[in-house]
Amino acid sequence: MRRENLPLALVLTGHPDRVPALRLETAADRRTLLRQNGRPVLLARLDADRHGVTVHRRHGYRSPVSPLRADEARHRSDWLHRIAGELSASDRGPLHAGRLLLTRRSGFPPYVWHTDLVRAWPTVHLDWDRDGWNGVLPLRPLSAPDSPRVKAYRRQAREGVLPPVLLWWLPEFDGWLILDGHDRAVAALAEGRDPEAVVLAHGADEETNALARAGAIEAYERWLAQLGPGQGPARRAVSRSYAEALASVPYDEDSTPTWPIPGGAAEWDAWMLQFRHEHDRDEPLRRH
Secondary structure, eight states: OEEEEOSSEEEEEOOTTOOOSEEEEEETTTEEEEEETTEEEEEEEEOTTSSEEEEEEOTTOOOSSOOOOHHHHHHOOOHHHHHHHHHHHOSSSOOOSSEEEEEEEOOOOHHHHHTSBOOSOSEEEEEOTTTOOOOEEOSSOOOOTTSHHHHHHHHHHHHTOOOOEEEEEETTTTEEEEEEOHHHHHHHHHTTOOOOEEEEEEBOOHHHHHHHHHHHHHHHHHHHHHHOSSOHHHHHHHHHHHHHHHHHGGGOBOOOOEEEOTTHHHHHHHHHHHHHHHHHHHHHHHHO
């Protein structure tokens, strides 16, 4: 694993031959699954008109981050490096040979947590028809706000020491998956706060970054040539834009790498049939 320090992020890179334990796999006819250690924990199928995706989650997902102790929550502030170390050592996480950006984030648009947080389990349709979805998708059922574990986290939230939630940005769903911290998210929201987050996203590769830098330089030189001499304020504005463009290049995100489903569409269909049997078996328990 290689770790690169940027002013606002850590960049993690796994072993070149590593196939991540937690990975997206795809097959024909818009089928996708999220597999962890050989077992699908999420099945999804894109709408035929590509205006949304239907997602089915299965029990069994396990966080790649070890449990956080209460004393650690009260004394640790460097959660970025703590989580980076956990992801690097985990045998059930998404680290792979590409660049993954790990950043702290405390501000989200209000709809992310308060409108588009998925509370239904196990099936949901993510609607992209208008402005996209841009919400948060849990990988296990959310606990009740008055459950014992959530109540302990609510005390930490009131004390201002609640550890962040680990989110994974997936452009394929136009939203984030909760990789760790489901109960912490519930606790923060129950206390009227947006959860603090550490966000994992797939970064653009070095070749793409080099092209972006070259494009920024070309645009800068073209603007300067058009301005000519004697336009100090305009030249300073162009220089500021150029500096901002170059500074943003290392943080450019890319699409999530995917692997083929070994058995193709037939395997996805078989897992979907098993999901329906599991759901039908559990449904009478939920009605009582």
